[in-house]
Amino acid sequence: MKYIVVLGDGMADYPRPELDNQTPLQYAKTPHMDSLAARGETGLVKTVPDGFAPGSDVANLSVMGYAPEKYYTGRSPLEAVSMGVELDDDDMAFRCNLVTLSDEPDYAIKQMLDYSAGEITSEEARELIETVQLKLGVGDKRFYPGISYRHLMVWRQGPEKAVLTPPHDISGRVVKDYLPDGAGADTLLEIMKQSYAVLKEHPVNRSRVDRGLNPANSVWLWGQGKRPQLPLFKDLYHLEGAVISAVDLIMGIGICAGLQVIKVPGATGNIHTNFKGKAEAALAALHDGADFVYVHIEAPDEAGHQGDTEIKVKAIEQIDSQVLGLLLGGLTDLPAYRVMLLPDHPTPLSLRTHTAEPVPYVLAGGGVASAEHSQIYSESSAAATGIILPDGPSLMRRFLGIGC
Known part of the structure; x- marks a missing residue:
């Protein structure tokens, strides 16, 4: 089994009047995200523990399967790594x-x-x-x-x-x-x-x-x-893998976790990033022997901080077409695979900063049963399933089929 995480940083949001009172996820054209939701499990996951600021550092640690309560020592030391x-x-x-x-x-x-x-x-x-x-x-x-x-x-x-x-x-x-x-x-x-x-x-x-x-x-x-101390991902979850990102924070987490860091030419951390190159690099890693790949895309978060609705919608659509579309087409020749799609936290356009609400996730692929009420991927459709996971490590175990 191969496992791939696609994380659209800050994708989740609130309804916007200029989007007919829909969220950017609801408004954007996302046929590949919706396809995953229709054939997989959709729900909500709490990525930011109580008492922690809702930053990408805490939330990505959580999504990657590391409890922030135990392992978080600050943002900057991860970037330093x-x-x-x-x-x-x-x-x-x-x-x-x-x-x-x-x-x-x-x-x-x-x-x-x-x-x-x-x-x-x-x-x-x-x-x-x-x-x-x-x-x-x-x-x-x-x-x-x-x-x-x-x-x-x-x-x-x-x-x-x-x-x-x-x-x-x-x-x-x-x-x-x-x-x-x-x-x-x-x-x-x-x-x-x-x-x-x-x-x-x-x-x-x-x-x-x-x-x-x-x-x-x-x-x-x-x-x-201060300097972080993370156990290796392979020791926690018995998988070798890689991280693909344009930002030092995520690459630092990957290094600390013992994952290979793959740098993609043209990856910028904003809307001008090389979306297609990230998908191609992920497929190459999986075909070259990696069991697990974590693809992080920063662009929706940057648009949220800028308060730019048009760019946020565009970033989500690029993730759908240029990342998920290419990945799903390239995964079909693998014997078995699972995909997890989610944001790390909301970055509402109206606030221009992060919030700590649970975020919508999708699990799809080999052995994942379809959940009810999940024909599209959005905040409201995920909430309608009634599934709410308490933390990121719980989601990672569910994704990997550990203890399920």
């Missing part, structure tokens, strides 16, 4: 976004105009982060470039209990009420303020402004944590 940054036991890793803030002289009254600095290119971002490292990376703090707006700061013996806010949670808001608080807050805020002075007139940003693009004029620190 993917970036090849070695963490000592007393290192604290922080996500370091490049963001666009408004230009008020007082940092506290600036607005969060863009948490991704216009989805800045990795090449431009590297130059900016290297400048930040040169100017601010002294002593016990170092900055490391990542992908697009997503970067890393490591603080030797840094504070674990700082209270920090993800920038995508405060789009359009004045930052005053969301500045660092708790342990180490003064130092963290000073780094953010100094980064604004360093980056505001940087040649990369002057060029971006000249081209009508948002400048990456500040770093924003959040998502701190």
Whole structure:
């Protein structure tokens, strides 16, 4: 049996007036998702445990079969693993976004105009982060470039209990009420303020402004944590496998789990990603001997954070046609396979951030019985089945047929 997970990050949503009061999943043309629902099991699963923030870190750990209550140590250390940054036991890793803030002289009254600095290119971002490292990376703090707006700061013996806010949670808001608080807050805020002075007139940003693009004029620190310790996926579930994603977070989870990380050319983490290439890479891995492949697509989540209904619908339709369509066509020559489709969490367009409600899943393929009321794939059709699983590990065991 071969197992493939297709995870559309943030696909779940609320009904939208511009979509005839349907959710993006209901409105989008998704014949392959609906086909899976019609011949498989549909239900809801709670991917975010009580007491945890509904981030992609917690939710993807859960979906991959790792209980966050036991294994979660923070978002940034997972990204550090993917970036090849070695963490000592007393290192604290922080996500370091490049963001666009408004230009008020007082940092506290600036607005969060863009948490991704216009989805800045990795090449431009590297130059900016290297400048930040040169100017601010002294002593016990170092900055490391990542992908697009997503970067890393490591603080030797840094504070674990700082209270920090993800920038995508405060789009359009004045930052005053969301500045660092708790342990180490003064130092963290000073780094953010100094980064604004360093980056505001940087040649990369002057060029971006000249081209009508948002400048990456500040770093924003959040998502701190210490080095993770995950048991290998093959030890938990007795399968060898691979992870396909464009973002360091998911690749880091895969590395920690002992899964092969497959990098796809043109995979970007947004609507311009190489959807087809991800499906082709997944099929190649399965035909080359992998038992399990986890395909993560970030595009719906990015659209949700941007509040862009049209792009979110388009991302869902691309997942259906370019990922699921190609996969289902290519899986038919395998002796036996199962497919699991789901989001990690909702990213409602109206809120532009994550929520913790249970998400709709589909299980289909060898040995999966069809559930009632599941002729289409959507939030409401999944709820109508009456199936609600308590956590991601329960879903993974159900998918793999362990204890069922």
